[in-house]
Amino acid sequence: MDRQLKQKLGFVLLGVMAMIVVLPILFVIGSIVALGARAINWEFLTAMPRDGMKAGGILPAIVGTLILTSGTALVAIPIGVGGAIYLSEYARDTWLTRAIRLAIINLAGIPSVVYGLFGLGLFVLFLQFGTSILAGCLTLAIMTLPIIVSAAEEALRAVPVEFRTVIISLGGTRWQSVRYIVLPQALPGIITGIILGLLRAAGETAPILFTVAAFFLPRLPHSIFDQTMALPYHLYVISTQVPGMPLHIQHGTALVLLTLVLSMNLVASLIRSYYRRRRQW
Amino acid sequence: MVKMPGQNPPKIRIENVSYSYDGKPALRDVTLDIPANAITVLFGPAGGGKTTLLRLINRLNDLVEGTRMSGRVLLDGKDIYAPGTDVVALRRRIGMVFALPLPLPGTVRENVLYGPKLAGLRDQARLDEILFNSLQQAALWDEVKDRLDDPATTLSGGQQQRLCIARSLALEPEVLLLDEPTSGLDPISTGKVEESLFRLKHNYTIVIVPHSIQQAARVADMAAFLLMGELVECGPGSEIFVRPRDRRTEDYVTGRFG
Numbered sequence: 001m002d003r004q005l006k007q008k009l010g011f012v013l014l015g016v017m018a019m020i021v022v023l024p025i026l027f028v029i030g031s032i033v034a035l036g037a038r039a040i041n042w043e044f045l046t047a048m049p050r051d052g053m054k055a056g057g058i059l060p061a062i063v064g065t066l067i068l069t070s071g072t073a074l075v076a077i078p079i080g081v082g083g084a085i086y087l088s089e090y091a092r093d094t095w096l097t098r099a100i101r102l103a104i105i106n107l108a109g110i111p112s113v114v115y116g117l118f119g120l121g122l123f124v125l126f127l128q129f130g131t132s133i134l135a136g137c138l139t140l141a142i143m144t145l146p147i148i149v150s151a152a153e154e155a156l157r158a159v160p161v162e163f164r165t166v167i168i169s170l171g172g173t174r175w176q177s178v179r180y181i182v183l184p185q186a187l188p189g190i191i192t193g194i195i196l197g198l199l200r201a202a203g204e205t206a207p208i209l210f211t212v213a214a215f216f217l218p219r220l221p222h223s224i225f226d227q228t229m230a231l232p233y234h235l236y237v238i239s240t241q242v243p244g245m246p247l248h249i250q251h252g253t254a255l256v257l258l259t260l261v262l263s264m265n266l267v268a269s270l271i272r273s274y275y276r277r278r279r280q281w
Numbered sequence: 282m283v284k285m286p287g288q289n290p291p292k293i294r295i296e297n298v299s300y301s302y303d304g305k306p307a308l309r310d311v312t313l314d315i316p317a318n319a320i321t322v323l324f325g326p327a328g329g330g331k332t333t334l335l336r337l338i339n340r341l342n343d344l345v346e347g348t349r350m351s352g353r354v355l356l357d358g359k360d361i362y363a364p365g366t367d368v369v370a371l372r373r374r375i376g377m378v379f380a381l382p383l384p385l386p387g388t389v390r391e392n393v394l395y396g397p398k399l400a401g402l403r404d405q406a407r408l409d410e411i412l413f414n415s416l417q418q419a420a421l422w423d424e425v426k427d428r429l430d431d432p433a434t435t436l437s438g439g440q441q442q443r444l445c446i447a448r449s450l451a452l453e454p455e456v457l458l459l460d461e462p463t464s465g466l467d468p469i470s471t472g473k474v475e476e477s478l479f480r481l482k483h484n485y486t487i488v489i490v491p492h493s494i495q496q497a498a499r500v501a502d503m504a505a506f507l508l509m510g511e512l513v514e515c516g517p518g519s520e521i522f523v524r525p526r527d528r529r530t531e532d533y534v535t536g537r538f539g
Binding site for chain 2: 092093162163165166167168169170171172173176180181184185
Protein backbone atom coordinates (compact mmCIF):
# COMPACT_ATOMS: atom_id res chain seq x y z
CA MET A 1 0.00 0.00 0.00
CA ASP A 2 1.47 3.36 -0.92
CA ARG A 3 1.77 6.26 1.45
CA GLN A 4 -0.97 8.39 -0.09
CA LEU A 5 -3.50 5.61 0.28
CA LYS A 6 -2.46 4.96 3.86
CA GLN A 7 -2.86 8.64 4.58
CA LYS A 8 -6.37 8.71 3.11
CA LEU A 9 -7.38 5.55 4.93
CA GLY A 10 -6.12 7.03 8.18
CA PHE A 11 -8.15 10.18 7.72
CA VAL A 12 -11.31 8.28 6.94
CA LEU A 13 -10.86 5.96 9.92
CA LEU A 14 -10.21 8.80 12.34
CA GLY A 15 -13.11 10.78 10.89
CA VAL A 16 -15.46 7.87 11.47
CA MET A 17 -14.30 7.60 15.08
CA ALA A 18 -14.99 11.30 15.59
CA MET A 19 -18.48 10.78 14.18
CA ILE A 20 -19.06 7.91 16.56
CA VAL A 21 -18.35 10.28 19.43
CA VAL A 22 -21.00 12.71 18.20
CA LEU A 23 -23.67 10.16 17.24
CA PRO A 24 -24.84 9.06 20.70
CA ILE A 25 -25.45 12.61 21.90
CA LEU A 26 -27.44 13.38 18.75
CA PHE A 27 -29.36 10.16 19.17
CA VAL A 28 -30.09 10.72 22.86
CA ILE A 29 -31.25 14.28 22.37
CA GLY A 30 -33.15 13.42 19.20
CA SER A 31 -35.09 10.51 20.66
CA ILE A 32 -35.95 12.36 23.86
CA VAL A 33 -37.18 15.38 21.94
CA ALA A 34 -39.11 13.21 19.50
CA LEU A 35 -40.82 11.17 22.19
CA GLY A 36 -41.11 13.79 24.90
CA ALA A 37 -41.91 17.04 23.14
CA ARG A 38 -45.61 16.30 22.98
CA ALA A 39 -45.77 16.00 26.78
CA ILE A 40 -44.49 19.52 27.23
CA ASN A 41 -47.23 22.04 27.79
CA TRP A 42 -48.07 24.70 30.36
CA GLU A 43 -49.82 22.28 32.68
CA PHE A 44 -46.91 19.81 32.59
CA LEU A 45 -44.50 22.51 33.73
CA THR A 46 -46.69 24.24 36.31
CA ALA A 47 -49.08 21.70 37.83
CA MET A 48 -48.87 19.05 40.53
CA PRO A 49 -48.87 15.40 39.45
CA ARG A 50 -52.23 13.66 39.41
CA ASP A 51 -53.58 10.11 39.01
CA GLY A 52 -50.56 8.35 40.51
CA MET A 53 -48.23 10.63 38.51
CA LYS A 54 -49.73 9.42 35.23
CA ALA A 55 -51.23 12.82 34.53
CA GLY A 56 -50.84 16.43 35.57
CA GLY A 57 -47.48 18.17 35.83
CA ILE A 58 -44.05 17.82 37.37
CA LEU A 59 -43.77 21.22 39.07
CA PRO A 60 -42.63 19.87 42.46
CA ALA A 61 -39.79 17.96 40.79
CA ILE A 62 -38.64 21.00 38.81
CA VAL A 63 -38.78 23.29 41.84
CA GLY A 64 -37.11 20.62 43.95
CA THR A 65 -34.18 20.31 41.57
CA LEU A 66 -33.79 24.11 41.42
CA ILE A 67 -33.83 24.34 45.21
CA LEU A 68 -31.36 21.48 45.63
CA THR A 69 -29.01 22.99 43.05
CA SER A 70 -29.15 26.46 44.62
CA GLY A 71 -28.67 25.07 48.11
CA THR A 72 -25.70 23.04 46.92
CA ALA A 73 -24.24 26.18 45.34
CA LEU A 74 -24.69 28.11 48.58
CA VAL A 75 -22.64 25.53 50.50
CA ALA A 76 -20.13 24.39 47.87
CA ILE A 77 -19.09 27.69 46.26
CA PRO A 78 -17.69 29.52 49.30
CA ILE A 79 -15.92 26.44 50.63
CA GLY A 80 -14.67 25.30 47.22
CA VAL A 81 -13.40 28.67 46.01
CA GLY A 82 -11.98 29.56 49.43
CA GLY A 83 -10.15 26.25 49.60
CA ALA A 84 -8.81 26.72 46.08
CA ILE A 85 -7.51 30.20 46.93
CA TYR A 86 -5.77 28.81 49.99
CA LEU A 87 -4.18 25.95 48.05
CA SER A 88 -3.07 28.10 45.12
CA GLU A 89 -2.05 31.34 46.85
CA TYR A 90 -1.14 30.63 50.45
CA ALA A 91 -0.31 26.99 51.07
CA ARG A 92 3.32 26.01 51.15
CA ASP A 93 4.29 22.53 50.03
CA THR A 94 3.94 20.59 53.28
CA TRP A 95 2.61 17.15 54.19
CA LEU A 96 -0.67 18.83 55.14
CA THR A 97 -1.32 20.44 51.75
CA ARG A 98 -0.23 17.26 50.03
CA ALA A 99 -2.77 15.38 52.14
CA ILE A 100 -5.47 17.91 51.18
CA ARG A 101 -4.71 17.50 47.49
CA LEU A 102 -4.75 13.71 47.81
CA ALA A 103 -8.13 13.95 49.57
CA ILE A 104 -9.56 16.06 46.75
CA ILE A 105 -8.40 13.64 44.08
CA ASN A 106 -9.86 10.70 45.97
CA LEU A 107 -13.09 12.54 46.74
CA ALA A 108 -13.59 13.02 42.99
CA GLY A 109 -13.33 9.27 42.44
CA ILE A 110 -15.93 8.14 44.96
CA PRO A 111 -19.09 6.66 43.38
CA SER A 112 -22.12 8.87 43.92
CA VAL A 113 -24.14 6.18 45.69
CA VAL A 114 -21.46 6.10 48.38
CA TYR A 115 -21.99 9.82 48.94
CA GLY A 116 -25.66 9.02 49.29
CA LEU A 117 -25.00 6.44 52.00
CA PHE A 118 -22.57 8.76 53.73
CA GLY A 119 -25.13 11.57 53.70
CA LEU A 120 -27.72 9.20 55.15
CA GLY A 121 -25.37 8.21 57.95
CA LEU A 122 -24.01 11.65 58.83
CA PHE A 123 -26.69 14.22 58.02
CA VAL A 124 -29.96 12.30 58.11
CA LEU A 125 -29.30 9.98 61.07
CA PHE A 126 -26.36 11.19 63.17
CA LEU A 127 -27.00 14.94 62.92
CA GLN A 128 -30.76 14.24 62.85
CA PHE A 129 -31.57 16.56 59.96
CA GLY A 130 -33.94 13.83 58.78
CA THR A 131 -34.68 13.17 55.13
CA SER A 132 -34.56 16.85 54.23
CA ILE A 133 -33.43 19.49 51.74
CA LEU A 134 -30.66 20.42 54.17
CA ALA A 135 -29.27 16.88 54.25
CA GLY A 136 -29.59 16.57 50.47
CA CYS A 137 -27.82 19.84 49.73
CA LEU A 138 -24.96 19.06 52.12
CA THR A 139 -24.51 15.64 50.53
CA LEU A 140 -24.57 17.08 47.01
CA ALA A 141 -22.17 19.84 48.11
CA ILE A 142 -19.62 17.33 49.34
CA MET A 143 -19.85 15.51 46.02
CA THR A 144 -19.47 18.79 44.10
CA LEU A 145 -16.56 20.20 46.13
CA PRO A 146 -13.68 18.36 44.45
CA ILE A 147 -14.86 19.50 41.00
CA ILE A 148 -15.07 23.13 42.11
CA VAL A 149 -11.81 23.09 44.06
CA SER A 150 -9.74 21.57 41.29
CA ALA A 151 -11.23 23.74 38.53
CA ALA A 152 -10.83 26.90 40.61
CA GLU A 153 -7.28 26.04 41.65
CA GLU A 154 -6.33 25.41 38.06
CA ALA A 155 -7.85 28.74 36.99
CA LEU A 156 -6.00 30.58 39.76
CA ARG A 157 -2.68 28.96 38.90
CA ALA A 158 -3.10 29.92 35.25
CA VAL A 159 -2.83 33.60 36.19
CA PRO A 160 0.83 34.52 35.54
CA VAL A 161 2.92 34.50 38.72
CA GLU A 162 4.50 37.79 37.60
CA PHE A 163 1.27 39.66 38.30
CA ARG A 164 1.52 38.61 41.92
CA THR A 165 5.19 39.59 42.12
CA VAL A 166 4.39 43.03 40.68
CA ILE A 167 1.62 43.64 43.22
CA ILE A 168 3.92 42.55 46.06
CA SER A 169 6.69 44.81 44.76
CA LEU A 170 4.22 47.71 44.66
CA GLY A 171 3.69 47.34 48.39
CA GLY A 172 0.58 45.19 48.09
CA THR A 173 -0.21 42.33 50.41
CA ARG A 174 -0.76 38.80 49.28
CA TRP A 175 -4.48 39.21 49.86
CA GLN A 176 -4.51 42.36 47.70
CA SER A 177 -2.84 40.46 44.87
CA VAL A 178 -5.60 37.84 45.14
CA ARG A 179 -8.41 40.36 45.51
CA TYR A 180 -7.47 42.80 42.76
CA ILE A 181 -5.62 40.72 40.18
CA VAL A 182 -5.67 36.96 40.57
CA LEU A 183 -9.33 36.42 41.45
CA PRO A 184 -10.80 38.71 38.74
CA GLN A 185 -8.50 37.17 36.13
CA ALA A 186 -9.37 33.63 37.20
CA LEU A 187 -13.09 34.29 37.58
CA PRO A 188 -14.25 32.90 34.19
CA GLY A 189 -12.42 29.64 34.85
CA ILE A 190 -13.81 29.47 38.36
CA ILE A 191 -17.37 30.13 37.19
CA THR A 192 -17.05 27.43 34.55
CA GLY A 193 -15.88 24.99 37.21
CA ILE A 194 -18.73 25.92 39.50
CA ILE A 195 -21.33 25.40 36.79
CA LEU A 196 -19.87 22.05 35.77
CA GLY A 197 -19.96 20.96 39.41
CA LEU A 198 -23.54 22.10 39.95
CA LEU A 199 -24.54 20.46 36.70
CA ARG A 200 -23.49 17.16 38.12
CA ALA A 201 -25.35 17.87 41.33
CA ALA A 202 -28.52 18.72 39.39
CA GLY A 203 -28.47 15.46 37.46
CA GLU A 204 -27.47 12.92 40.12
CA THR A 205 -29.93 10.48 41.62
CA ALA A 206 -27.97 8.36 44.04
CA PRO A 207 -26.84 11.08 46.52
CA ILE A 208 -30.39 12.36 46.98
CA LEU A 209 -31.97 8.93 47.06
CA PHE A 210 -31.61 8.42 50.83
CA THR A 211 -31.18 12.01 51.92
CA VAL A 212 -33.96 14.15 50.50
CA ALA A 213 -35.91 12.76 47.56
CA ALA A 214 -39.61 12.09 47.97
CA PHE A 215 -41.30 9.35 45.96
CA PHE A 216 -44.53 11.30 45.60
CA LEU A 217 -45.17 14.65 47.28
CA PRO A 218 -47.71 16.71 45.37
CA ARG A 219 -46.90 20.05 47.02
CA LEU A 220 -43.93 22.42 47.22
CA PRO A 221 -41.58 22.08 50.21
CA HIS A 222 -42.16 24.39 53.18
CA SER A 223 -38.73 24.52 54.81
CA ILE A 224 -35.20 23.17 54.51
CA PHE A 225 -36.22 20.33 56.79
CA ASP A 226 -38.88 19.24 54.32
CA GLN A 227 -38.48 16.50 51.72
CA THR A 228 -38.83 17.34 48.07
CA MET A 229 -39.29 15.65 44.75
CA ALA A 230 -36.45 16.11 42.26
CA LEU A 231 -36.23 15.56 38.51
CA PRO A 232 -33.64 12.76 38.31
CA TYR A 233 -35.27 10.71 41.06
CA HIS A 234 -38.75 11.39 39.69
CA LEU A 235 -37.57 10.15 36.33
CA TYR A 236 -36.23 6.99 37.94
CA VAL A 237 -39.52 6.47 39.78
CA ILE A 238 -41.81 6.92 36.81
CA SER A 239 -39.57 4.81 34.59
CA THR A 240 -39.23 1.80 36.87
CA GLN A 241 -41.61 1.94 39.83
CA VAL A 242 -44.98 2.85 38.32
CA PRO A 243 -46.59 0.30 36.01
CA GLY A 244 -48.47 1.59 33.01
CA MET A 245 -46.74 4.98 32.94
CA PRO A 246 -47.30 6.77 29.58
CA LEU A 247 -44.05 6.87 27.58
CA HIS A 248 -44.37 10.54 26.65
CA ILE A 249 -44.46 11.60 30.31
CA GLN A 250 -41.19 9.76 30.99
CA HIS A 251 -39.54 11.35 28.01
CA GLY A 252 -41.07 14.72 28.73
CA THR A 253 -39.54 14.62 32.20
CA ALA A 254 -36.19 13.63 30.73
CA LEU A 255 -36.45 16.50 28.26
CA VAL A 256 -37.01 19.03 31.05
CA LEU A 257 -34.02 17.71 33.00
CA LEU A 258 -31.87 17.66 29.87
CA THR A 259 -32.86 21.21 28.93
CA LEU A 260 -32.02 22.43 32.43
CA VAL A 261 -28.61 20.80 32.43
CA LEU A 262 -27.68 21.65 28.85
CA SER A 263 -28.66 25.29 29.26
CA MET A 264 -26.39 25.52 32.32
CA ASN A 265 -23.66 24.02 30.19
CA LEU A 266 -24.31 26.58 27.47
CA VAL A 267 -24.05 29.44 29.95
CA ALA A 268 -20.69 28.07 31.10
CA SER A 269 -19.37 27.96 27.52
CA LEU A 270 -20.63 31.48 26.80
CA ILE A 271 -18.94 32.90 29.89
CA ARG A 272 -15.72 31.15 28.99
CA SER A 273 -15.58 32.35 25.40
CA TYR A 274 -16.66 35.90 26.33
CA TYR A 275 -13.84 36.31 28.83
CA ARG A 276 -11.27 34.52 26.71
CA ARG A 277 -11.72 37.16 24.02
CA ARG A 278 -11.31 39.96 26.54
CA ARG A 279 -8.29 38.52 28.33
CA GLN A 280 -5.13 40.58 28.11
CA TRP A 281 -2.48 37.94 28.55
CA MET B 282 30.67 72.10 41.24
CA VAL B 283 29.88 68.48 40.42
CA LYS B 284 29.70 66.33 43.49
CA MET B 285 31.48 63.01 43.22
CA PRO B 286 29.00 60.16 43.63
CA GLY B 287 31.23 58.35 46.09
CA GLN B 288 30.96 61.26 48.48
CA ASN B 289 27.22 60.91 48.89
CA PRO B 290 26.23 59.25 52.15
CA PRO B 291 25.35 55.57 51.59
CA LYS B 292 21.60 55.14 51.24
CA ILE B 293 21.88 51.38 51.39
CA ARG B 294 24.56 49.34 53.05
CA ILE B 295 24.92 45.66 52.29
CA GLU B 296 26.88 44.08 55.08
CA ASN B 297 28.47 40.63 54.90
CA VAL B 298 25.52 39.16 53.07
CA SER B 299 25.61 35.49 52.14
CA TYR B 300 22.64 33.83 50.51
CA SER B 301 21.74 30.39 49.22
CA TYR B 302 18.91 28.64 47.40
CA ASP B 303 18.36 25.04 48.54
CA GLY B 304 21.93 24.90 49.81
CA LYS B 305 23.42 26.32 46.61
CA PRO B 306 25.26 29.54 47.44
CA ALA B 307 24.23 32.57 45.36
CA LEU B 308 26.04 35.31 47.30
CA ARG B 309 29.19 34.96 49.39
CA ASP B 310 29.94 37.56 52.05
CA VAL B 311 29.05 40.59 49.95
CA THR B 312 29.65 44.05 51.44
CA LEU B 313 28.68 47.09 49.40
CA ASP B 314 27.70 50.71 49.97
CA ILE B 315 25.10 52.18 47.62
CA PRO B 316 25.16 55.99 47.52
CA ALA B 317 22.05 58.17 47.41
CA ASN B 318 21.14 60.14 44.29
CA ALA B 319 23.34 58.15 41.98
CA ILE B 320 23.08 55.18 39.64
CA THR B 321 24.76 52.08 41.00
CA VAL B 322 25.31 49.30 38.52
CA LEU B 323 25.52 45.62 39.50
CA PHE B 324 27.20 43.84 36.61
CA GLY B 325 28.91 40.57 35.75
CA PRO B 326 28.26 37.30 33.94
CA ALA B 327 25.03 35.33 34.37
CA GLY B 328 24.67 33.46 37.64
CA GLY B 329 26.81 35.97 39.49
CA GLY B 330 24.10 36.92 41.98
CA LYS B 331 23.13 40.34 40.59
CA THR B 332 19.40 39.75 40.53
CA THR B 333 19.49 37.98 43.88
CA LEU B 334 21.24 40.96 45.44
CA LEU B 335 18.75 43.34 43.85
CA ARG B 336 15.76 41.38 45.10
CA LEU B 337 17.19 41.25 48.61
CA ILE B 338 17.02 45.04 48.80
CA ASN B 339 13.22 45.13 48.78
CA ARG B 340 12.76 41.67 50.30
CA LEU B 341 11.14 40.26 47.18
CA ASN B 342 13.01 37.04 47.82
CA ASP B 343 10.82 36.49 50.87
CA LEU B 344 8.47 34.84 48.39
CA VAL B 345 10.99 32.14 47.52
CA GLU B 346 11.07 29.00 49.61
CA GLY B 347 14.14 27.12 50.77
CA THR B 348 16.56 30.01 51.05
CA ARG B 349 19.10 30.97 53.73
CA MET B 350 20.52 34.38 54.40
CA SER B 351 23.09 35.82 56.73
CA GLY B 352 24.36 39.38 57.10
CA ARG B 353 22.47 42.64 57.14
CA VAL B 354 20.93 45.04 54.62
CA LEU B 355 20.69 48.58 55.99
CA LEU B 356 18.41 51.26 54.57
CA ASP B 357 19.26 54.66 56.09
CA GLY B 358 21.16 52.77 58.76
CA LYS B 359 18.28 50.47 59.74
CA ASP B 360 18.34 46.70 59.13
CA ILE B 361 15.43 45.87 56.84
CA TYR B 362 15.62 42.21 57.88
CA ALA B 363 15.28 43.04 61.60
CA PRO B 364 12.29 41.30 63.18
CA GLY B 365 9.21 43.52 63.22
CA THR B 366 10.08 45.32 59.99
CA ASP B 367 6.95 46.38 58.07
CA VAL B 368 7.77 44.70 54.76
CA VAL B 369 4.83 46.21 52.90
CA ALA B 370 5.86 49.73 53.95
CA LEU B 371 9.44 48.91 52.99
CA ARG B 372 8.41 47.91 49.48
CA ARG B 373 6.62 51.22 49.10
CA ARG B 374 9.92 52.97 49.79
CA ILE B 375 11.83 50.74 47.36
CA GLY B 376 10.37 50.38 43.88
CA MET B 377 11.21 47.56 41.47
CA VAL B 378 11.19 47.35 37.68
CA PHE B 379 11.49 43.90 36.10
CA ALA B 380 13.27 42.60 33.03
CA LEU B 381 10.13 42.20 30.99
CA PRO B 382 7.55 44.94 30.88
CA LEU B 383 4.74 43.52 32.96
CA PRO B 384 1.70 45.73 32.67
CA LEU B 385 -1.11 44.57 34.93
CA PRO B 386 -4.55 43.97 33.43
CA GLY B 387 -6.24 47.33 32.99
CA THR B 388 -5.70 50.74 31.48
CA VAL B 389 -2.62 52.94 31.40
CA ARG B 390 -4.11 55.06 34.19
CA GLU B 391 -4.98 52.06 36.34
CA ASN B 392 -1.49 50.67 35.93
CA VAL B 393 0.22 53.81 37.16
CA LEU B 394 -2.13 54.19 40.10
CA TYR B 395 -2.07 50.59 41.33
CA GLY B 396 0.51 51.26 44.05
CA PRO B 397 -1.14 54.34 45.58
CA LYS B 398 -4.54 52.64 45.44
CA LEU B 399 -3.19 49.52 47.13
CA ALA B 400 -1.88 51.87 49.83
CA GLY B 401 -5.44 53.14 50.27
CA LEU B 402 -5.19 56.54 48.56
CA ARG B 403 -8.60 57.63 47.23
CA ASP B 404 -8.27 61.42 46.82
CA GLN B 405 -8.92 61.96 43.09
CA ALA B 406 -7.03 65.25 42.78
CA ARG B 407 -3.98 63.70 44.44
CA LEU B 408 -4.23 60.62 42.20
CA ASP B 409 -4.37 62.80 39.07
CA GLU B 410 -1.30 64.67 40.28
CA ILE B 411 0.58 61.41 40.89
CA LEU B 412 -0.47 60.13 37.46
CA PHE B 413 0.92 63.20 35.74
CA ASN B 414 4.13 63.39 37.77
CA SER B 415 4.99 59.70 37.42
CA LEU B 416 4.42 59.57 33.66
CA GLN B 417 6.28 62.84 33.25
CA GLN B 418 9.29 61.53 35.19
CA ALA B 419 9.31 58.30 33.21
CA ALA B 420 9.38 60.39 30.00
CA LEU B 421 6.12 58.88 28.85
CA TRP B 422 3.51 61.59 29.47
CA ASP B 423 3.65 63.17 26.02
CA GLU B 424 3.19 59.82 24.30
CA VAL B 425 0.26 58.56 26.36
CA LYS B 426 -1.56 61.67 27.56
CA ASP B 427 -4.39 61.00 25.08
CA ARG B 428 -4.44 57.25 25.70
CA LEU B 429 -4.72 57.11 29.47
CA ASP B 430 -7.82 54.94 29.33
CA ASP B 431 -6.57 52.52 26.70
CA PRO B 432 -5.53 49.03 27.82
CA ALA B 433 -1.87 49.11 28.88
CA THR B 434 -1.13 46.20 26.57
CA THR B 435 -1.79 48.41 23.52
CA LEU B 436 1.40 50.38 24.21
CA SER B 437 4.65 49.41 22.49
CA GLY B 438 7.24 47.39 24.41
CA GLY B 439 9.35 50.44 25.18
CA GLN B 440 6.34 52.41 26.31
CA GLN B 441 5.21 49.52 28.48
CA GLN B 442 8.56 49.41 30.22
CA ARG B 443 8.49 53.15 30.91
CA LEU B 444 4.93 52.62 32.14
CA CYS B 445 6.30 50.09 34.61
CA ILE B 446 8.87 52.65 35.74
CA ALA B 447 6.10 55.21 36.14
CA ARG B 448 4.11 52.64 38.11
CA SER B 449 7.01 52.26 40.56
CA LEU B 450 7.50 56.02 40.77
CA ALA B 451 3.82 56.53 41.61
CA LEU B 452 4.60 55.33 45.12
CA GLU B 453 7.13 58.15 45.42
CA PRO B 454 9.79 55.71 46.56
CA GLU B 455 13.29 56.62 47.73
CA VAL B 456 15.04 53.81 45.92
CA LEU B 457 14.42 52.41 42.45
CA LEU B 458 15.64 48.91 41.59
CA LEU B 459 15.81 47.88 37.95
CA ASP B 460 16.53 44.34 36.78
CA GLU B 461 17.73 44.45 33.16
CA PRO B 462 14.94 46.91 32.35
CA THR B 463 15.91 47.23 28.69
CA SER B 464 16.64 43.61 27.84
CA GLY B 465 13.53 43.32 25.68
CA LEU B 466 13.78 46.73 24.05
CA ASP B 467 15.17 48.15 20.81
CA PRO B 468 18.05 50.68 20.94
CA ILE B 469 15.81 53.75 20.63
CA SER B 470 13.53 52.67 23.47
CA THR B 471 16.62 51.71 25.48
CA GLY B 472 17.97 55.22 24.97
CA LYS B 473 14.72 56.70 26.24
CA VAL B 474 14.71 54.55 29.35
CA GLU B 475 18.34 55.46 30.09
CA GLU B 476 17.54 59.12 29.55
CA SER B 477 14.77 58.98 32.12
CA LEU B 478 17.16 57.27 34.54
CA PHE B 479 19.62 60.14 34.22
CA ARG B 480 16.88 62.57 35.17
CA LEU B 481 15.55 60.39 37.97
CA LYS B 482 18.85 60.04 39.77
CA HIS B 483 18.64 63.58 41.08
CA ASN B 484 15.73 62.54 43.25
CA TYR B 485 16.19 58.81 43.69
CA THR B 486 18.76 56.22 44.60
CA ILE B 487 18.96 53.92 41.61
CA VAL B 488 20.34 50.40 41.51
CA ILE B 489 20.33 48.70 38.14
CA VAL B 490 21.37 45.36 36.70
CA PRO B 491 22.25 46.42 33.14
CA HIS B 492 21.64 44.15 30.20
CA SER B 493 25.04 44.75 28.65
CA ILE B 494 28.51 45.90 29.63
CA GLN B 495 28.06 48.90 27.32
CA GLN B 496 24.96 49.96 29.16
CA ALA B 497 26.78 49.47 32.45
CA ALA B 498 29.51 51.84 31.31
CA ARG B 499 27.00 54.40 30.00
CA VAL B 500 24.88 54.77 33.10
CA ALA B 501 27.15 53.90 36.03
CA ASP B 502 28.08 56.44 38.67
CA MET B 503 29.09 53.54 40.85
CA ALA B 504 29.69 50.01 39.66
CA ALA B 505 30.00 46.66 41.41
CA PHE B 506 31.35 43.59 39.64
CA LEU B 507 29.84 40.31 40.82
CA LEU B 508 31.34 36.99 39.83
CA MET B 509 29.89 33.67 41.03
CA GLY B 510 28.31 35.24 44.07
CA GLU B 511 31.40 37.18 45.05
CA LEU B 512 31.82 40.93 44.94
CA VAL B 513 35.13 41.23 43.08
CA GLU B 514 35.44 44.96 42.95
CA CYS B 515 33.42 48.13 43.31
CA GLY B 516 34.08 51.79 42.76
CA PRO B 517 33.14 54.82 40.64
CA GLY B 518 32.13 53.85 37.12
CA SER B 519 34.72 56.16 35.67
CA GLU B 520 37.44 54.02 37.26
CA ILE B 521 36.09 50.51 37.10
CA PHE B 522 35.52 50.49 33.34
CA VAL B 523 38.74 52.34 32.55
CA ARG B 524 41.25 51.18 35.14
CA PRO B 525 39.92 48.07 36.88
CA ARG B 526 42.07 47.03 39.81
CA ASP B 527 41.27 43.33 39.71
CA ARG B 528 42.47 41.11 36.88
CA ARG B 529 39.08 39.34 36.63
CA THR B 530 37.22 42.63 36.27
CA GLU B 531 39.60 43.69 33.54
CA ASP B 532 39.13 40.42 31.67
CA TYR B 533 35.37 40.80 31.83
CA VAL B 534 35.25 44.49 30.95
CA THR B 535 37.55 44.03 27.98
CA GLY B 536 35.48 41.12 26.74
CA ARG B 537 37.89 38.29 27.41
CA PHE B 538 35.05 36.26 28.96
CA GLY B 539 31.39 36.65 29.80
